[in-house]
Amino acid sequence: MAVLNFNSNVQKLQAIASKDETRYNMTGVLIDHAKGIAVATDGHKMAMVKLDDTTDASEGTYQFTKEKPSKDVLRCGVASFMNWSNDIAPIYYDTVGKGTNGAVEKIDDQFPCSKFPPYEQVIVDHGNYAVVTLNAKYLLELAVALGSNDKKPLAITLQVPIDGKSPVYVSTDRDNHSVGVVMPIRREEESKTPLQRIKAMLSGKPEAIKVAA
Numbered sequence: 001m002a003v004l005n006f007n008s009n010v011q012k013l014q015a016i017a018s019k020d021e022t023r024y025n026m027t028g029v030l031i032d033h034a035k036g037i038a039v040a041t042d043g044h045k046m047a048m049v050k051l052d053d054t055t056d057a058s059e060g061t062y063q064f065t066k067e068k069p070s071k072d073v074l075r076c077g078v079a080s081f082m083n084w085s086n087d088i089a090p091i092y093y094d095t096v097g098k099g100t101n102g103a104v105e106k107i108d109d110q111f112p113c114s115k116f117p118p119y120e121q122v123i124v125d126h127g128n129y130a131v132v133t134l135n136a137k138y139l140l141e142l143a144v145a146l147g148s149n150d151k152k153p154l155a156i157t158l159q160v161p162i163d164g165k166s167p168v169y170v171s172t173d174r175d176n177h178s179v180g181v182v183m184p185i186r187r188e189e190e191s192k193t194p195l196q197r198i199k200a201m202l203s204g205k206p207e208a209i210k211v212a213a
Helices: 008-015 021-026 136-146 194-202
Strands: 003-006 029-032 037-041 046-050 060-065 072-075 078-081 091-095 100-106 156-159 168-172 180-182
Touching (some): 008 046, 008 060, 008 091, 136 180
Antiparallel strands (some): 037 046, 060 100, 168 180
């Protein structure tokens, strides 16, 4: 039984990948060994994580699954029946130190439209940002509190002062009569901004990234 080792964070990226089988090139996680990162996107959001030394998968795009594929899938205009034991041989994966817990299919090069999109092109430095760090728990609690009684908010609007230190104002798409305020987190040592982290990853030198404790 073949077993591939993946950083557990790489496996989690599958949740970011597209669920739309007609966008087959976005339904997996790209392993980019040249830059030392893994990437997933659905065309609306994108996430990257650093690969570690235990990730032994070859470069390419992978789909993770815990269940036997059993449906007809339209791939690039070709109907392909996914069969666990015949058409697609299962390759078991291991989230390091946690044991074998599923199977993975390498999906690139199987079909002409399966190439992962050029994700680097969406990274544009506009040069002027207000950078704030917010407590995720507080932000989620505000979003729920500002929603209506019967509907959860679908969108959150943040008004961020340019100084990056003043209170951030929060509103949602569900209630025009409510607004929240949350204070940025202050740290003794600031971490690199998200854009700086991305640039370090794309440079192939993610070890340059330092995160404050």
